[in-house]
Amino acid sequence: MRWVAAVLVLVAATAASAHPHRICWDGSPDATGYRIYWGTDPTWWTPMDMVETEAMCIDDPTPEPEPDAIVYFIVTAFNANAESETEHGPIS
Numbered sequence: 001m002r003w004v005a006a007v008l009v010l011v012a013a014t015a016a017s018a019h020p021h022r023i024c025w026d027g028s029p030d031a032t033g034y035r036i037y038w039g040t041d042p043t044w045w046t047p048m049d050m051v052e053t054e055a056m057c058i059d060d061p062t063p064e065p066e067p068d069a070i071v072y073f074i075v076t077a078f079n080a081n082a083e084s085e086t087e088h089g090p091i092s
Contacts, residue, residue, distance in 0.1 A: 023073055024057035028084065031077035038062050042072040045086070 023036060033054050037045040038061070051061040062071055076084045 021060040022057055023060060023075075025075045027056050028077035030079055031084075032079045033077075035076045035078060035083065036061060036073060037076070038071055038073045040069065040071060045074055 025034070028034075033052055034056070035050050035052050036058065037047075037050045039045055039049050049062075051058070074086055076086060078084065
């Protein structure tokens with residue numbers, strides 16, 4: 001079974017605001033949890049910038065970004081057998 005991961009693009013809030021964003025995605029059948037990766041490059045994701053959750057909606061997990069910075073997110077589903085693949089860049 002292949003899962004499709006959603007890519008969410010978010011223009012980060014200015015430093016004056018306190019993360020007013022929530023990140024939400026559709027559930028995946030057979031998933032026991034989700035990993036949300038983020039970064040400033042839309043094609044490269046690292047495990048260092050990741051949070052795990054069972055929810056399908058979370059508050060923005062990123063540190064306060066630079067004003068007008070663009071932060072990219074990708075959500076993968078996982079269970080005891082595997083993590084879904086991404087079509088938008090490697091996770092390494």
